[in-house]
Amino acid sequence: xxxxxxxxxxxxxxxxxxxxxxxxxxxxxxxxxxxxxxxxxxxxxxxxxxxxxxxxxxxxxxxxxxxxxxxxxxxxxxxxxxxxxx
Numbered sequence: 001x002x003x004x005x006x007x008x009x010x011x012x013x014x015x016x017x018x019x020x021x022x023x024x025x026x027x028x029x030x031x032x033x034x035x036x037x038x039x040x041x042x043x044x045x046x047x048x049x050x051x052x053x054x055x056x057x058x059x060x061x062x063x064x065x066x067x068x069x070x071x072x073x074x075x076x077x078x079x080x081x082x083x084x085x086x
Contacts, residue, residue, distance in 0.1 A: 007060050007063060007066055009028065009032075009065060012029050012066050013027060013032050015055075016032055016051070021036045023035055023036075028065075034073055036074065037078075040077060045081050052074055
C-alpha cells in the first residue's frame with residue numbers, strides 16, 4: 001500500500017503554533033493564516049516565508065483548502081510586507 005504525506009488543516013495549525021503563532025482552537029486554515037499575518041514584523045515574515053517555502057518544496061501533498069488559504073492570505077501579506085519595507 002502506498003502512503004502519501006498530506007498537509008491538512010491540522011498540520012498547518014501545528015506548524016504555525018510551532019513557530020510561536022497563537023491560533024484559536026478549531027481554527028480553519030483560512031483563520032489560521034489570518035492570525036499569522038496580523039502584525040507582521042521582519043522576524044515573523046521570515047518565519048512564515050521559510051515555512052511556506054518548506055511546504056511547497058517538500059514532497060507532501062498540500063490539501064486544496066490549505067493551499068488556498070496560503071495563496072489567499074499568507075502570500076499576499078508577505079508580498080505586501082516586503083513592498084512596504086525600504
